[in-house]
Amino acid sequence: MLPLELDNETGILAYIGHRIQSCLPKELFDQLLDIQVDSLPPGPDDVLPIFNGESGDLINAMPTPYALRLPRSKLQKLLTTGIEIHYSKRIREIESNRNSATATFEDGSKETANLIIGADGARSMVRQVLLGPQKAALQMSPLLASTCLAKLPVESARLLAEKHPRLNLTIHPARTILWICVHAKYNDTKPGDGVYTFIMSWVSDRDPKELQGAAILSDMKERATQFAHPFKQIVLSIPDDTVCSHNRLSYWPTEPWDNRNGTVTLAGDAAHPMTFHRGQGLNNAIDDAAQLVQQLQGLTDRTSHQEITAAINRYDEEVQQRGREAVESSLENSLMLHDWDRIMQAAILTRGMQKDAVH
Template identity: 40%
Template sequence: MEKDRVLIIGAGSAGLLMAHSLKKLGISYTVFEQDAAIDARRRDWSFGVYWAQSRLGECLPEGVDEKTLREKAQVDDYVAQEDFILPTFNAETGELMKNLPTPCSIRLQRRRFLKLLSQGVDIRYGKRLEAIKTEGGVVTVSFEDGTTEEGSLLIGCDGAHSKVRSFLLGPEKAALRPLPLLTSAAVTTLPHDTALAIRKIHRRHMNAVHPSNGSSGWISIQECSDPEPSKWVFLMIQSWSDTNASDLQSPETKPDLSTKSAIVQDMRKRVGVWEEPFKSIWQSIPDNAPAWHTRLSDWVTEPWDNKSGTVTLAGDAAHSMTFHRGQGLNNAIDDVCTLLHALRDHYSPSNTDAPTPFAEALKVYEANVWERGKTAVLSNTKNSVMLHDGKNMAQSAAIRFGIMPRIVDDDGVRETVMKA
C-alpha cells in the first residue's frame, strides 16, 4: 500500500475539491467514481456560491481563480458586485416581496464545474462501491467489478445516498428522512420573448412564492452564450407541500409524474393560480423539456465512528439538506477547506504516536462538521417547510435573511454566520 494514501469515493464537487486540496499538501490520493465519465449523467443543474467564495479559492486547483471559473464554469460572464440581489416575488399578486442580497455571488453550471475540477485529478471511473473493511489502520474498499484498493483514509463524498455513511452508521441511521415537500424541475430553452422577459426581471435568477397555495418557483439562467434568446437555457424548479389542503390534487387523484411530459404538464397546471408574468413564463415550458420530479429529503448530521481515524464523510454524505437557501454547495466547500486546514496543522506522517496519520486532523475536522452540519440541515428543513406554509412563509429564513447562513430558532433568531 502506498504510504498515507487517501481514497475518495465520489467525483462530485466535494470529492474533486478534496482531491485538489490533498494535492496541495503533497498527500497521495485517488478518486473513485461509479459513473463511466465525469459527464455521464444527462441531468444537469446549477448552484450558487454565496458565502464560501474565499474558502472555495483556497481549494481550487493551482492556476484556477474566479476569472477562470467565470470563463469555464459560470452560467454567465457577469461579475456580481456587492449590490447584487435575488428578487423574490409574491406569485399571488405579482408584486415584489423583497430583494435579497447576494453580494459577489457566483453561479456555477454543475457539469462545466466538474469538468474543470476533474483536470489533472487521478479518477478511476466505473467504480461502484460494494464493501468497506478497516483493520490495523488500513481501510480496504471493494468494488462491484471485483477490484480492491487500500489506503490510510477513506473520505465518503458519495452524496445524499452515501454508502460510506451507511457503513459508518448502519442502514437505518444513515437513511434519508423523507420530507412533506415535493419538487419538479426542468432545464430548458424557452420562447424568444419569454427568455427576454425573464432576464428583464433579473439577469441571473429570481424566485416566487404563492402564500395561498404554498408553492414556490425558482428560475435561473443555465446557459446564455448564444446571441439568440430562444437558445438560452434556464433552470426552473417548482416545489410545494404535499400536505397542503389547497394542493391541486387530493391524494386519491394525484397525477402520475413518471414521464417528462407529465411532469411538464403538472408544472404548467400548478401555476394556473399564479399572477402574470409568472403564470405565462411557467406555462411556456415546452412539452419535450428535460424534467424530473422527486420528494425532498434530508439527513441530519450526527457523529460517526471514524474507525480510528480511517473513514470520514464530506459534502452531502455528511449533511444532506434542502435547496431553498442554496446552502448545500457552500457547506461542502466549507467541509473541504476545514479539512485542508486541519491537515495542515495536524497531519504528520512521521508521528508514530497517533493511531493513524490522519486521526488528529479528523478530530478537528469532524467536530466542526458535526455541529455545523446538524445546524445547517435542521435550519434549512425548517425554512423549506415554512416557505411552503402561507401562515409562516414571511417568517421563513429565506424571506427574512435570504441565502446568508443565519439560523432561525424556535425561540426567535440567533445570528450564526459560518466563516467565509
C-alpha cells in the same frame, strides 16, 4: 468574499463565502469567472429578487454581492484538473485496522489508504457502511419538486429578463414555490436560444411515482395558472416536449459516525444532505473541504496515526455539529417558505443565503 451558486443541470445550489479560495490553487480559482452560466460580471449590487406569486409584487431584493453562477459540469471539470479519477465504482464494504482502511468495490477491486473520505452523495454507501442502512437512511420531507431545463420563446425570455437578467424566486400563498434561473446564456446567445432552469415545489403527501413522463410538465403548467403575470405565461410557454424530473425532497439530520480510528470519514452531501431552498448544500461541502485541509495540513508520512486520528476527530466534530444545524435550518426554511403565515420568518428572507453560525 464571493457568493457562488452552482447550477445542478436541473437544480440550483448556492454558496456564500470565501473558503473556496482556500481550497483551490490560484490558477484554478482564477478560472471561476470563465465558467459562469452567463456573461454577467459579478458586482456589488447583485441581488436575488423574491416575488409574491399571487400579486407579482416584489417581496424582497436579497443582496448577493459579487455572485457567481457556475454549471455543475464545468465546475466539476475544473475541480478535477490533474486528478486521476476511476468512474463506475461502487463501495461494497470497508475494512479498517489501526492505521488504514481497505475499500472493496462491487466489481471486486480493492483500494487501501490511510484515510477514506466518503464524498459519495446524499445516498452515500460509505455512510451506510459506517452507520448501517437504517441509521444512514434519508428521511422524506413533506415537499415534492419538479424540475427541468428548457429554452423559452423570445417573448417569454424577454419577460423573464425584465424581472432579473439571471434568476428569481417566486412564492405563492397557495404553498407553491417557483425558481427560475439562467442555465446557459452568453453575449453571443441569440434571443430564444438561452437555456433556463425551472424548479417548482409544494407540500403534498402524494406518492411522487404518480407523476411521470409528460405528466410532470403538464402538472407544472397547471400549477402555474395560479401565478401572476409574467410567471404564469413563462411556465406555460415551456415547450411540451421538455423532459422533466419529479421527486420528494429528502434530508438526513447529521449524527456522529464511527470513523474507524480516524481511517474513514464523510464529507459533502454524504455527511449532511439537505433541502435546497437556502442553498446551503454547496456552502457546507466547501466548508468541509476547507476544514479537512486545515486539519491535515502539516501531516507527513512520518506523522503518527494517533495524530492523524486526532485530526480526523476534530474534523468530524466540527462537520457533525455544523452539518446537523445546516440540515435542520434548511428543512425549517423550506417548510416556512411553503407556509404563507410564516414566510417572513424564513431564513432566506431574514438571513439570506449566508452561512449559519456554529457555536
